[in-house]
Amino acid sequence: MIPDIKELSIELHDVEEAVADAIKYANKLGVSASECAISRSSGINVGTRLGEVETVEFNQDGALGITVFRGQQKGSASTTDLTAKAIRAAVEKANDIARFTSPDPYAGLAPAELMATEIPDLDLCHPADQSAEFALEQALACEQHALQLDPRIVNSDGAGYSSHVGYRVYGNSHGFVAGYLQSRHSLSCALIAKSGDAMQRDYSYTVARNRDDLWSPEYVAKDAVDATISRLDSKKIATAKVPIIFRADVANSLFGHLVAGISGGSLYRKSSFLVDHLGKQVLPEWLTITERPHLAGALASSPFDHEGLATRDREIVADGILQTYLLTSYSARKLNMQPTGHAGGIHTWEVNTQVDDLAALCKQMGTGLLVTELMGQGVNIVNGDYSRGAAGFWIENGEIQYPVEEITIAGNLKDMLQNIVAIAGDVDMRHGVRTGSVLLEEMRIAGV
Template identity: 70%
Template sequence: MTPSLNELSIELEGVKETVADALEQAKKAGASSAECAISRSRGISVGTRMGEVETVEFNQDGALGITVYRGHHKGSASTTDLSAAAIREAVTKANEIANFTSEDPCAGLAPAEFMAHDYPDLDLCHPADQSAEFALQQALDCERHGLAADKRIVNSDGAAYSSHCGYRVYGNTHGFVGGYLQSRHSLSCALIGKEGERMQRDYSYSVARKQHELATPQEVANEAVEETLGRLGARKINTAQVPVIFRADVANSLFGHLVAAISGGNLYRKSSFLLNQKGQQIFPDWLKIDEQPHLVGGLASSPFDTEGVRTQTQSIVDKGVLETYLMSSYTARKLNATPTGHAGGIHNWRVSNQNQSLQELCQTMGTGLLVTELMGQGVNIVNGDYSRGAAGYWVENGVIAYPVEEITIAGNLRDMFKNIVAIGNDVDHRHGVLTGSMLIEQMRVAGH
């Protein structure tokens, strides 16, 4: 049964009381401070393949995690049973563990003055039909459209639909207890095409807070068909140094490496190629990245981080200069810095662009590689070395000439960031980093 928004709101308030009670128990047990979080998600996930139902899963997941501090000694415990007795036992276990852990002077709650006591409603929860009938119809329709679109589509690697809603509550002994509702719906389809004796596979997907904002089954299928057929006849290319465009749906991964490199955990361990680079220019002077955590309905919006620290609009990069590192309270203490509201991740990064379409970026590039898929994990955050398998299209004189496969692209992230020529206006809104396609001046492409 699909829960209503009102039912979820009532449940959320009850869970806030549960968290407050757990914190009170921790104080009575002798903890100098404590924090507690509960997250819960419920929904359905289905999968189909070649018109047959493969999976139907109803999910109802949830857990309480309690951390107590005895000075700088830390103990944690969790339970999926939210009964009063189970929570009391979890608090007791966390206290017992704290008696045996080593003292860590950086352990503890985020400072009280950073708590998000007054936070906005970001409209993140929109429950939808979670019946098996509706979910299966979405996946089956998507796959059916894809298989019927072109005779070169000979098989399906499946379609999937999911719809989930729930909440997150966090509280600590600073007197902060906050929570918010959230939902997420997705639809995807993967197809297999054949030309001659060779076959190719590709896919498409859509994700949204509101079910009606998902791409329709036919739209997802059409894009999957286009991507799959576009790869037929793929060739290898000769090894060369050429300009490279990362299409929007893979360009966000480069900024994901930036996130890792400026996160406090890697910085205090001295395992980042951007160590001591705050205040330095690491991108071209036209590039800007702003974080906007309070975008109404945003996929990566959040009123506070996982430590209750208020999130806020802030500049990450301005005129190519790195403006901030990303700090939790623990890493901030390690580095004698200030928490930035990034415990648990980033919140809606918007990357500036030159208002060029992907086609215009290809024309600017002239001849080079358009990357549409990345494979492998060949990225070294310590020194910035970058090497990954890739597939995409060879571009000649600003026009896509043919698909390419079985290549490797390599460079160093420090150089790649500095040598970004342009970013397009074809922003992919399915990620926490909102960026268009990215043209990099030159990279090494290994083929034959």
């Protein structure tokens, strides 16, 4: 059961026409501006545990949202029913709501001159088999293989497979209406290992637009086994200040805090540790971050943002200097600036690297902590204070000595970002921020 790409394209065209009709109807009601969007996805999620089927879910979700402006008054409504009658009713509801809302001088559409004029094909949609039989075959094969690889794997937290395909359409009264198809597939496995009376849990996963780009069930299984076994016989370490490596699969979270710090909503509320840092140094001089929204097949690629603004390659940070904030049209007006095409989030960040791989980064660090898991939400974006539970490995003379658990790492984000020493080439492609493992000069560890 593979969704037909031709049928999806026809449905996308029909929805684009429905969005255009909603905008036309809003105009007839005398609104000053309007916008309409719909994201729809359909697919399957399955879960297995110890060879038994736990969940099989087919789902289809998505709704059309309409926003109208009467001057600076704004009203919004939504509907999951895409018939002409239901869409018109939603437009009328939004119009009625707008009559009673308070004027907001910053409300309105993004500038017409910044709308996307070309919609490139970014190779984002690859429909795949969505039958329960195939999905369960993938999850069961992964878990079964994992349970046979090492006798220390004594239990499973389950395996899961998902496959979804859908589209996003956006239109507004500037005359912009466009959409694109997209897909997403994933496979995961979580395991439990035992040594003596102690147990450890870890997992592995793979995700891609194209199912052919997923790791095989056997590879995911082995990766999950290796990760879980490596955590056995974990120790606690003494409180200290030491260099720290964020492994690639957790390092993206470090740059995720940078995203939050330079996002318009945090900036105009003065609730960011990077207020007034545009044009200033936020990273080491050797470090550059480039946004690449049109990378074919990438998970965070998009031809336009959620306001219809054209996305384009841009340097976020160049030689350590912050080049741009991340602004929607609303936050841009609040800050008296231009929107940057980031309504809905970032579009594939590439972080430059210095060191070949994680092993070389550990050699460079010498002695310190390799963090492989972060826990808790102890991050204050307002002042940059950072404190999170962590687990990982203690490194001496550039080599892993033993696993570590039940510790807390702490610092301040501004210092952490500026004190990045090096980044390895072991880039994790499963995130919107593509970065390798990151070595920080020093952080505080709260241990025993």
